[in-house]
Amino acid sequence: MKEYQNFTMNFGPQHPAAHGVLRLILQMEGEVIKNADPHIGLLHRATEKLAESKPYNQTIGYMDRLDYVSMMCNEHAYVLAIEKALEIDIPLRAKYIRVLFDEITRILNHLLWLGAHALDIGAMSVFLYAFREREDLMDCYEAVSGTRMHATYYRPGGVIRDLPSQMPKYEKSSLKDNNEIKNSNYNREGSLLDFIDSFIERFPECVDEYENLLTDNRIWKQRTVGIGVVEPDRAVELGFTGPMLRGSGVNWDLRKMNPYEVYDDLKFDIPIGTKGDCYDRYLVRIEEMRQSIKLIKQCVNWLRENSGPVMIDDAKYAPPDREKMKSEMESLIHHFKIFSEGYCIPKSEVYASVEAPKGEFGVFLISDGANKPYRLKIRAPGFPHLASLNEMSKGHMLSDVVAIIGTQDIVFGEIDR
Amino acid sequence: MEQKILQHLSDYLVKEDNQDIFTCTVESKNIIHVMSTLKYNKDLLFKQLTDICAVDYMQYGQAEWTTTDATSTGYSRGVKSQSHGRIKFSNDIEDERMTNRFCIVYHLLSISNNFRIRIKTHIKSDIPSIPSITSIWDAADWYEREAYDLFGISFDGHPDLRRILTDYGFIGHPFRKDFPLIGNTQVRYDPESKKIIYEPVDIEPRVLVPKVIREK
Numbered sequence: 311m312k313e314y315q316n317f318t319m320n321f322g323p324q325h326p327a328a329h330g331v332l333r334l335i336l337q338m339e340g341e342v343i344k345n346a347d348p349h350i351g352l353l354h355r356a357t358e359k360l361a362e363s364k365p366y367n368q369t370i371g372y373m374d375r376l377d378y379v380s381m382m383c384n385e386h387a388y389v390l391a392i393e394k395a396l397e398i399d400i401p402l403r404a405k406y407i408r409v410l411f412d413e414i415t416r417i418l419n420h421l422l423w424l425g426a427h428a429l430d431i432g433a434m435s436v437f438l439y440a441f442r443e444r445e446d447l448m449d450c451y452e453a454v455s456g457t458r459m460h461a462t463y464y465r466p467g468g469v470i471r472d473l474p475s476q477m478p479k480y481e482k483s484s485l486k487d488n489n490e491i492k493n494s495n496y497n498r499e500g501s502l503l504d505f506i507d508s509f510i511e512r513f514p515e516c517v518d519e520y521e522n523l524l525t526d527n528r529i530w531k532q533r534t535v536g537i538g539v540v541e542p543d544r545a546v547e548l549g550f551t552g553p554m555l556r557g558s559g560v561n562w563d564l565r566k567m568n569p570y571e572v573y574d575d576l577k578f579d580i581p582i583g584t585k586g587d588c589y590d591r592y593l594v595r596i597e598e599m600r601q602s603i604k605l606i607k608q609c610v611n612w613l614r615e616n617s618g619p620v621m622i623d624d625a626k627y628a629p630p631d632r633e634k635m636k637s638e639m640e641s642l643i644h645h646f647k648i649f650s651e652g653y654c655i656p657k658s659e660v661y662a663s664v665e666a667p668k669g670e671f672g673v674f675l676i677s678d679g680a681n682k683p684y685r686l687k688i689r690a691p692g693f694p695h696l697a698s699l700n701e702m703s704k705g706h707m708l709s710d711v712v713a714i715i716g717t718q719d720i721v722f723g724e725i726d727r
Numbered sequence: 728m729e730q731k732i733l734q735h736l737s738d739y740l741v742k743e744d745n746q747d748i749f750t751c752t753v754e755s756k757n758i759i760h761v762m763s764t765l766k767y768n769k770d771l772l773f774k775q776l777t778d779i780c781a782v783d784y785m786q787y788g789q790a791e792w793t794t795t796d797a798t799s800t801g802y803s804r805g806v807k808s809q810s811h812g813r814i815k816f817s818n819d820i821e822d823e824r825m826t827n828r829f830c831i832v833y834h835l836l837s838i839s840n841n842f843r844i845r846i847k848t849h850i851k852s853d854i855p856s857i858p859s860i861t862s863i864w865d866a867a868d869w870y871e872r873e874a875y876d877l878f879g880i881s882f883d884g885h886p887d888l889r890r891i892l893t894d895y896g897f898i899g900h901p902f903r904k905d906f907p908l909i910g911n912t913q914v915r916y917d918p919e920s921k922k923i924i925y926e927p928v929d930i931e932p933r934v935l936v937p938k939v940i941r942e943k
Contacts, residue, residue: 351892356901363908365936394747546774546838549866560838567841654941660747661834661845663777674780674832678788679940687780689834697869726892 316344319708323352327430327712330722334699334711341707346700353726361686365652366392367465369686374460376688377724380419381451382411383666384724385464390570391662391673392466395655398627403618404468405571410609411454411463412571412664413602414506417513418447419667419719420595420602424520427592427716431533431709436523443516446509453478453502467628468621473613477505503610510603510610517599524592534588538702538714541586548701549694552669553598554718557583557591564665576608588717595719598667626653652681668692668719690724728842731770736761743847750845755831755857758848762860765835765844773835773844776860779870780832781878785904791937829855829880850880859885877902907932 319336322328331352337345357376361369373388374381386408393400425440448458453474455461463469477498480491497508524530540550545558555562563580565573581597583590621628629648630641647653655677663672669691676685695718702718703711729749733740739761740751753761765773833846850857859882861867871882872891879900882888890897899906909932917924 351890351894354892359902359908363935368936543774547864547866549776549864562838651936651939654939658745658747659750659832659845661778661843670777672778672834674778674834676782679942680790680938681936681941682938684787685780685782687778687832689778693869694866697866701865 315339321711323349327715329426329715329720331726332696332715332720332722336708336711338708343703343706343708343711346703346711348696348699350696350722351726353722355727357727358686358688361683363682365681366655366683367648367652369683370465371460371462374462375723376690376727377419377666377668377671377692377721378459379422379721380415380667381459381461382408382415382463383419383664383671385462386412387662387664387666387671387673389464389466390664391660391675392655394660394662395658395675395677396466396627396653398467398622398624400468400622401619402572403472403613403616404620406609406612406616407469407473407620408464409571409573409576410506410606410613411450413605413609414447414450416602416667417599418444420599421447423595423667423716423719424592427713427719428524428530430712430716432529433523433527436520439516439519439523443513446505449478450502450506450509453505465621465628467624468619470621472620473502475501477502503614506606506610510606513603514600517596521596525596531589533710533713534592534717536585537588537706537710538717539585539587540698540702545586548698550669550698551691551694552665552667553591553594554669554691554695556580557594558586559583564663564670568663570662570664576605578605588713591717654679654681655683663689666691668721668724669695671724688724688727690727692718692720692725696720696725728837728840732765732844735768735771736764746845748843748845750847752847752849755848755850758846758860759858759863761846762833762863765846766863771837772839773837775836775838776864776866776870777834777836777843778832779867779874780834781874781880781902782830782832783828783878783902783904784830785828788940789938790940791934827851829878831857831874831880833860854881855879856881856883858883861885876900879903 316337316339319338321334321336323331323333333349333352335347335349336343357372360372370385370388373384376384421440421444425437428436451461452458454471455463477500479498480486480494482488482491486494497505540548540558542558542560545555545560550558559582561580561582566580578601581594581601583594625644630644634641635645657677657679659676661672661674663670670689671691672689674687674689675683678684699714699718703714706714732749733742739753739757743750743752765771827849829850831848831850835844835846848857857880859867859871861871862884868887869891871885872889874880875882875888876890876892877900893901899911901910909928909930911928912925913928914923914925
């Protein structure tokens with residue numbers, strides 16, 4: 311009889327568990343992985359090079375499309391880099407709005423991660439629940455920016471507009487009768503902050519609901535406990551950040567260690583794991599959602615009590631008031647300048663990073679004094695995570711690769727850039 | 728912390744001023760020694776490699792549009808691209824800018840000291856190459872592959888220097904400044920031969936917003 315030894319298997323790029331366009335070349339010995347070689351770049355759009363050909367503000371929209379499930383955090387790193395290079399400080403209210411939306415984004419990201427991860431390893435219903443809650447957060451995005459996903463809401467100097475005083479409502483349509491509309495509008499009578507309030511009121515129960523489905527679930531534990539274990543030292547060395555690093559038990563979070571915006575004034579805790587397996591990383595992310603609610607609550611309270619500008623008062627970087635633009639020549643000139651040529655950043659090199667839901671999202675910006683970046687390097691958290699896939703999956707079964715891809719929270723928008 | 732770094736590596740590092748984080752330049756031949764000291768020295772412990780970024784300085788400080796004469800002559804409307812035009816790979820441009828063209832920027836993080844450092848290395852040779860630091864950080868593997876793919880910088884001692892982001896069979900290094908933004912080839916399905924074919928790009932490159940350099 312002929313003896314078969316190692317064989318090579320192709321996984322993806324069109325595979326529901328590949329989270330987009332991951333292609334894996336797996337060396338298998340039976341069901342056991344001997345070597346995994348990820349082939350990436352199928353979603354490569356050369357964002358960094360595109361940025362080099364555009365004025366600074368026109369690139370903010372590209373940032374949304376990097377990690378397309380945590381849009382505003384990407385924008386945040388980019389505008390922080392520009393603000394650092396320009397040496398400008400933004401109004402306090404804008405800082406609180408940014409933190410508020412960073413945390414909304416974190417929940418948004420973790421919900422998608424949770425749903426997709428559970429779906430990948432066999433729990434269908436969590437996905438549906440997670441997307442139900444995501445819809446409300448998308449509505450928050452839509453209320454401030456006009457779009458559900460690719461917001462372009464953060465701008466160098468603040469945020470483009472203040473929070474709306476009226477939450478948009480569902481309108482009558484042929485699909486919904488009056489009663490249904492009344493039901494869907496029940497928490498949309500007040501402002502956006504009221505809407506967020508009602509969300510954070512009911513959201514902890516939703517998290518409990520997911521935990522009921524998964525945390526003590528025998529199948530869930532069989533699929534995640536002891537899978538993809540990474541030792542703390544190893545996690546640091548492999549360039550892990552975010553929940554991947556904290557899941558291994560390293561207490562490192564940029565919101566605490568290098569606080570940006572107003573994180574040092576807010577109270578929250580950093581959950582860390584003990585074993586560094588997929589289950590620990592799951593628990594860390596669940597707890598992060600609960601901590602995000604805490605942060606959102608503090609921001610909402612502050613934003614209710616304090617008003618003020620949300621954009622710096624500098625005509626070089628902030629677009630002028632619409633009405634002034636139509637009556638004053640100065641404003642018209644500034645408007646024209648900002649939207650045609652943009653602004654120049656003095657010769658500098660800056661690195662700015664934020665604690666994005668997936669880890670450290672950094673932007674390294676080199677300016678040669680022009681209105682476009684000379685070089686923009688995006689440090690995507692998923693890139694080193696995926697690079698370690700080989701090490702994490704070696705010796706595991708084929709089906710565990712899916713659990714490991716899920717736990718890494720891979721999104722190809724940011725890895726391929 | 729800065730003192731400690733300079734104390735251990737004063738012979739190899741040149742500190743750069745006016746930077747947002749502590750920045751030093753290193754000669755590429757010393758890079759292995761400097762990096763391993765930064766990582767393993769008990770005072771420093773830069774255990775995490777945050778990022779490796781390659782930079783092509785070919786067109787640094789060159790604007791596409793100067794307006795000093797504008798009051799007397801008026802603005803010219805058509806802007807000729809300086810950066811992303813249709814230029815072929817040119818090894819024959821010989822000036823200082825070309826020999827000193829590439830730079831590698833490393834960002835390191837010391838978690839135990841909560842300190843970041845930026846190390847810059849200029850590559851001073853016609854064929855860009857630099858020692859690989861994969862033996863020090865495994866995380867460098869993909870970062871170096873990316874720099875090789877996009878800039879054509881070879882990393883000596885890298886175990887598996889393949890392209891990573893571009894397509895299978897891609898020609899050229901797309902993030903070099905002399906590589907056109909719109910690329911060199913385009914792809915389409917050819918119904919006659921019933922397969923995907925590659926052909927030269929047929930759209931003209933254009934400059935939407937010219938690059939302008941203004942002093943404050």
